[in-house]
Amino acid sequence: MNEYRDLRVALLGCGSVGAQVARLILEHADELAARIGARLTLAGIAVRNIDSKRDVELPAELFTTDAERLVQGADIVVELMGGIEPARTLILQALQGGADVVTANKALIAAHGPELSDAADQVGAQLSYEAAVAGAIPIIRPLRWSLAGDHVTRVMGIVNGSTNYILDRMDRFGDSAEDAMRVASELGFLEADPTLDVEGYDAAQKATILASIAFHTDVPVDAVYREGITSVTAEQIEAAKHAGYVIKLLAIAERITAADGTDGVSARVYPALISREHPLAAVHEGKNAVFVEAEAAGELMFYGAGAGGVETASAVLGDLVSAARRHVAGGPGIPGTQHADLPILPVGEVNTAYQVMLEVRDQPGVLAAIAGILAQHGVSAASVEQTAAQSTAGEPPRAALVIGTHTAREADLAATVEALRSADMVIEVTSVLRLEGNA
Amino acid sequence: MNEYRDLRVALLGCGSVGAQVARLILEHADELAARIGARLTLAGIAVRNIDSKRDVELPAELFTTDAERLVQGADIVVELMGGIEPARTLILQALQGGADVVTANKALIAAHGPELSDAADQVGAQLSYEAAVAGAIPIIRPLRWSLAGDHVTRVMGIVNGSTNYILDRMDRFGDSAEDAMRVASELGFLEADPTLDVEGYDAAQKATILASIAFHTDVPVDAVYREGITSVTAEQIEAAKHAGYVIKLLAIAERITAADGTDGVSARVYPALISREHPLAAVHEGKNAVFVEAEAAGELMFYGAGAGGVETASAVLGDLVSAARRHVAGGPGIPGTQHADLPILPVGEVNTAYQVMLEVRDQPGVLAAIAGILAQHGVSAASVEQTAAQSTAGEPPRAALVIGTHTAREADLAATVEALRSADMVIEVTSVLRLEGNA
Numbered sequence: 020m021n022e023y024r025d026l027r028v029a030l031l032g033c034g035s036v037g038a039q040v041a042r043l044i045l046e047h048a049d050e051l052a053a054r055i056g057a058r059l060t061l062a063g064i065a066v067r068n069i070d071s072k073r074d075v076e077l078p079a080e081l082f083t084t085d086a087e088r089l090v091q092g093a094d095i096v097v098e099l100m101g102g103i104e105p106a107r108t109l110i111l112q113a114l115q116g117g118a119d120v121v122t123a124n125k126a127l128i129a130a131h132g133p134e135l136s137d138a139a140d141q142v143g144a145q146l147s148y149e150a151a152v153a154g155a156i157p158i159i160r161p162l163r164w165s166l167a168g169d170h171v172t173r174v175m176g177i178v179n180g181s182t183n184y185i186l187d188r189m190d191r192f193g194d195s196a197e198d199a200m201r202v203a204s205e206l207g208f209l210e211a212d213p214t215l216d217v218e219g220y221d222a223a224q225k226a227t228i229l230a231s232i233a234f235h236t237d238v239p240v241d242a243v244y245r246e247g248i249t250s251v252t253a254e255q256i257e258a259a260k261h262a263g264y265v266i267k268l269l270a271i272a273e274r275i276t277a278a279d280g281t282d283g284v285s286a287r288v289y290p291a292l293i294s295r296e297h298p299l300a301a302v303h304e305g306k307n308a309v310f311v312e313a314e315a316a317g318e319l320m321f322y323g324a325g326a327g328g329v330e331t332a333s334a335v336l337g338d339l340v341s342a343a344r345r346h347v348a349g350g351p352g353i354p355g356t357q358h359a360d361l362p363i364l365p366v367g368e369v370n371t372a373y374q375v376m377l378e379v380r381d382q383p384g385v386l387a388a389i390a391g392i393l394a395q396h397g398v399s400a401a402s403v404e405q406t407a408a409q410s411t412a413g414e415p416p417r418a419a420l421v422i423g424t425h426t427a428r429e430a431d432l433a434a435t436v437e438a439l440r441s442a443d444m445v446i447e448v449t450s451v452l453r454l455e456g457n458a
Numbered sequence: 459m460n461e462y463r464d465l466r467v468a469l470l471g472c473g474s475v476g477a478q479v480a481r482l483i484l485e486h487a488d489e490l491a492a493r494i495g496a497r498l499t500l501a502g503i504a505v506r507n508i509d510s511k512r513d514v515e516l517p518a519e520l521f522t523t524d525a526e527r528l529v530q531g532a533d534i535v536v537e538l539m540g541g542i543e544p545a546r547t548l549i550l551q552a553l554q555g556g557a558d559v560v561t562a563n564k565a566l567i568a569a570h571g572p573e574l575s576d577a578a579d580q581v582g583a584q585l586s587y588e589a590a591v592a593g594a595i596p597i598i599r600p601l602r603w604s605l606a607g608d609h610v611t612r613v614m615g616i617v618n619g620s621t622n623y624i625l626d627r628m629d630r631f632g633d634s635a636e637d638a639m640r641v642a643s644e645l646g647f648l649e650a651d652p653t654l655d656v657e658g659y660d661a662a663q664k665a666t667i668l669a670s671i672a673f674h675t676d677v678p679v680d681a682v683y684r685e686g687i688t689s690v691t692a693e694q695i696e697a698a699k700h701a702g703y704v705i706k707l708l709a710i711a712e713r714i715t716a717a718d719g720t721d722g723v724s725a726r727v728y729p730a731l732i733s734r735e736h737p738l739a740a741v742h743e744g745k746n747a748v749f750v751e752a753e754a755a756g757e758l759m760f761y762g763a764g765a766g767g768v769e770t771a772s773a774v775l776g777d778l779v780s781a782a783r784r785h786v787a788g789g790p791g792i793p794g795t796q797h798a799d800l801p802i803l804p805v806g807e808v809n810t811a812y813q814v815m816l817e818v819r820d821q822p823g824v825l826a827a828i829a830g831i832l833a834q835h836g837v838s839a840a841s842v843e844q845t846a847a848q849s850t851a852g853e854p855p856r857a858a859l860v861i862g863t864h865t866a867r868e869a870d871l872a873a874t875v876e877a878l879r880s881a882d883m884v885i886e887v888t889s890v891l892r893l894e895g896n897a
Contacts, residue, residue: 043607043754053797054606054674149604155755157596157604165588165596167493167783168482168775235493298761301740315482316594316772319762322737323755333755336607344606350789358492 023058026343029093029118030064031086031109032100035328036123036150037064038075040097040335045077055340056347063089065100074328091116095342097335098122107131114138114146119342119352123150123335129224129240132231136355143351147338152225153178153307155330156323157337162232162311163355170314171233174272175455178225180305180325181208181216182248182268186290187303189256190265196253208305218247219288222270229309230272230286235359238272244287244366251290255450258376258406258421264292265300269455274361275369278428283364292374293456310456367430372401372457374423375436376450381408381416385444389422392442396435398427417446423454462497465782468532468557469503470525470548471539474767475562475589476503477514479536479774484516494779495786502528504539513767530555534781536774537561546570553577553585558781558791562589562774568663568679571670575794582790586777591664592617592746594769595762596776601671601750602794609753610672613711614894617664619744619764620647620655621687621707625729626742628695629704635692647744657686658727661709668748669711669725674798677711683726683805690729694889697815697845697860703731704739708894714803717867722803731813732895749895806869811840811896813862814875815889820847820855824883828861831881835874837866856885862893 030041044051044061052058064077065086083089086109090096096113098120100106106127110120115138122128128135128148139146149159153176162171177183181203188199200217203209215221223243230238248268259266273285293300298320302308307325312318324330345352379385386403393400402423410416424432440448469480483490483500491497503516504525522528525548529535535552537559539545545566549559554577561567567574567587578585588598592615601610616622620642627638639656642648654660662682669677687707698705712724732738737759741747746764751757763769784791818824825842832839841862849855863871879887 039754047607047609050798051607054795056795156758157600160599160604161596164780165599165776166772167779168486168490169772170486298740301737313772315478315768315775317763317766317769319595319760321758321760323758327756329754330756333605333608333752336754337604340606341603344792345789348789348792350784350787353783353787356493356495359489 023052023056025060026057026094026346027062027092028059028339029062029089029096031089031096031098031106033064033066033073034099035074036331036335037099038073038077039329039332040099041077041081042075043332043336051340055343057343059339059343062093065089087112090118093118094346095119095121095339097339098124099335101126103127103130110135111138114142114144117142117144119145119346121147121335121338121342123148123331125151125221125224125228129227132228133237133357139352140354145342145345145352147342149338150331150334152228153309153321154323154325154327155333156307156309156321156325157334158309158321159232161321162229166311166313166316169316171311172274172314173312174229174233174309175299176225176229176270176307176309177267177299177302178270178307178309178325179216179222179268180307181213182222183302183307184208184305186248186251186256186266186268189253190260191303193253196251217249219245219268222268222288226270226272226286226288229270230284231357232355233272234274234284234361235356236284236361237357238284238286238363242286242363244289246289248290255452258450259292262421263295264454265295266290266452267293267299267302271455273369275364277364277368281362281364283362285364285366285369287366287369289453291453291455297456299456367428367433369429370426371429371432372424372426372454373432373436374421374452374454375439375448376419376421377439377448378417378419378446380444380446381418382444388442388444389439392438393424393435396431396438398431398435399425401425426457462491462495464499465496465533465785466501466531467498467778468501468528468535470528470535470537470545472503472505472512473538474513475770475774476538477512477516478768478771479538480516480520481514482771482775490779494782496782498778498782501532504528526551529557532557533785534558534560534778536778537563538774540565542566542569549574550577553581553583556581556583558584558785560586560774560777560781562587562770564590564660564663564667568666571667572676572796578791579793584781584784584791586781588777589770589773591667592748592760593762593764593766594772595746595748595760595764596773597748597760598671600760601668605750605752605755608755610750611713611753612751613668613672613748614738615664615668615709615746615748616706616738616741617709617746617748617764618655618661618707619746620652621661622741622746623647623744625687625690625695625705625707628692629699630742632692635690656688658684658707661707661727665709665711665725665727668709669723670796671794672711673713673723673800674795675723675800676796677723677725677802681725681802683728685728687729694891697889698731701860702734703893704734705729705891706732706738710894712808714808716803716807720801720803722801724803724805724808726805726808728892730892730894736895738895806867806872808868809865810868810871811863811865811893812871812875813860813891813893814878814887815858815860816878816887817856817858817885819883819885820857821883827881827883828859828878831877832863832874835870835877837870837874838864840864865896
């Protein structure tokens with residue numbers, strides 16, 4: 020039997036993820052010791068209320084309300100409280116004391132990642148947050164290490180399970196947006212206040228983290244362009260299906276070149292059309308997936324559970340074991356690099372394609388007029404389809420058109436849509452969606 | 459401008475992967491230095507014949523035929539020669555000299571992985587081989603690090619692009635096996651001698667590596683049960699499609715429990731049916747994917763390019779940058795752990811389900827007799843379908859049956875098929891395939 024040294028682990032928070040992390044550390048103690056070469060000792064679990072009900076039965080003596088004291092003397096601190104404070108202060112204290120820190124706190128990393136990374140680097144400690152993006156799916160480590168010698172060009176992620184569940188139901192079962200929301204809510208896919216999910220704030224936090232790592236550049240969360248799914252209609256889903264597309268809420272981090280030649284980074288979140296042939300189209304229900312394009316590696320995809328207590332605990336444990344192995348091996352934590360420091364470019368500089376649906380007066384010359392509006396803005400049509408025409412007594416006849424554009428600058432496309440909206444022969448622009456996932 | 463120290467990289471081999479690795483090291487020198495905190499200096503490229511044509515133009519003075527000398531004094535050795543010798547001896551020399559080693563040599567790792575790992579551990583050097591399995595796809599690192607605190611229960615990989623291309627053509631275009639082979643050969647998906655691919659030897663080497671890492675146990679390559687795709691017929695593909703399945707050549711590493719209660723590991727390669735709803739079913743053409751099931755993380759999938767010079771070079775560079783960062787940070791390489799040392803169980807102990815197609819005499823009592831044969835072997839039928847009946851003048855009428863079994867021990871299923879083959883009312887067993895991917 021090996022004599023292992025002990026590594027003191029302080030656990031902050033005991034919600035659905037924290038309780039599973041505690042259970043796994045205790046239940047798999049011997050096996051983890053063999054894998055690490057040291058024994059993980061759960062020094063304590065800091066909670067707000069010791070008497071709260073937990074998902075897992077855990078020894079009562081582990082619980083404390085004194086997080087600050089627990090952090091002192093810990094070798095590794097696992098922060099699963101969520102929120103900005105006191106998590107931020109506790110993590111800074113832990114790092115300054117030389118402890119490694121593992122966290123699943125996406126809001127904190129999105130808002131204060133650079134500050135926390137700097138604090139870790141100054142003392143040679145390791146800050147890890149695999150669980151902060153896409154739950155159980157290994158994506159931070161592959162981006163940071165496996166692709167360390169490559170140039171990532173684009174990352175497109177389905178990183179919010181709740182909205183994917185809603186859109187998937189609308190696509191596969193023909194649900195209305197309201198029905199899909201209701202089912203998602205009943206099944207626990209949505210918080211009591213679903214704003215963070217459906218308005219894309221959660222995905223934007225993840226886009227920040229993905230863009231920062233992929234491009235070695237600090238990307239602040241308020242630089243992420245964001246649209247949620249609340250305006251997506253059953254009609255859009257149906258039309259997308261008819262055209263061979265599916266609508267997904269995508270968090271996109273991309274290397275782009277602005278019109279003036281500036282190389283930079285775009286980070287954005289919006290519902291977009293992707294081809295049903297694209298690997299992301301097959302990501303159903305609450306699953307997550309991150310599709311990565313790199314100059315050498317080509318196309319990669321990482322798929323799995325994006326949430327869930329025990330699933331997310333797997334990612335936390337992975338970081339914890341890695342930190343512990345480093346303690347055993349010796350040597351400092353290896354810092355992330357933000358050396359590239361690329362400018363963050365506004366969404367207007369992105370190259371994308373639009374699919375615009377509109378109702379027009381069904382009269383001669385209307386297609387030529389619309390083509391003229393596109394051409395004025397430097398946008399060319401890839402396809403124009405008339406989907407329906409109708410006339411109501413006493414009103415001029417109307418036709419429904421679907422215009423697919425070629426790739427163009429977002430700013431030009433948006434200006435085109437504005438011009439269409441105010442054009443005489445256009446009755447209404449009924450849908451504007453971007454098309455992503457093309458080479 | 460930072461003053462970086464130099465890290466001497468010795469490159470062994472300059473084929474399609476090696477040439478791309480050399481190019482990326484040279485072209486991205488400044489960026490790699492910023493990411494690593496040290497400068498990668500290509501000390502030389504050892505080749506058999508200096509005058510051979512390369513995929514990439516590289517400085518002539520880098521080439522040498524003296525690999526042994528090149529290895530001396532290198533900080534990191536990148537072995538891309540392939541084959542067992544002299545690669546093995548050179549890697550051992552490099553490790554014994556304290557250099558880190560990065561290799562894409564699956565045959566060598568499958569045959570001599572434990573010996574090479576031991577040599578690395580003895581001096582605290584790092585041995586990395588991400589590119590040895592599934593080309594550009596990060597799978598070794600996620601298994602070893604991201605899932606380090608989890609229990610992997612099963613790994614199922616499409617890890618041979620050539621055979622996936624062949625099976626995919628048969629499935630999607632209705633090609634015969636011969637036509638699909640011919641097209642694969644014309645497009646360069648097959649070696650001049652396709653045996654390694656189509657007989658499953660290549661996939662078996664990868665199964666060895668995946669099983670060894672996933673289960674912390676040395677799994678020798680000759681313990682991998684292996685069937686190739688040469689017996690897969692267009693009729694089987696068609697019948698699979700009709701039943702909602704697709705046939706894929708799977709490399710499977712699984713934790714199983716034998717009939718006598720022994721916990722152990724199964725590693726096997728064979729063409730199997732999987733549901734068209736399974737994420738692996740959507741892996742087309744020459745792509746690779748590895749589907750991982752773990753107790754906590756649930757289901758994960760890693761997808762991408764399994765071969766190609768520049769794609770594989772991405773994985774090599776990832777390992778190279780990681781090794782270089784460790785040099786900069788200090789501390790020894792972190793050893794893999796083979797502590798579990800589980801027994802390797804024979805394929806007969808695997809639990810799987812069979813789909814058996816057979817022709818029987820179309821006479822009363824035949825179904826009851828077949829059900830009796832199954833029951834004698836402890837196998838129960840999940841479905842029995844009569845697909846066709848025919849009679850030829852002068853011969854007794856015959857019927858075609860498709861039997862799907864419930865999950866049972868492979869040994870019992872195989873014995874059942876043997877009994878069916880020799881049963882009176884059975885004219886011919888026309889197809890036996892395993893069904894994988896169920897929970």
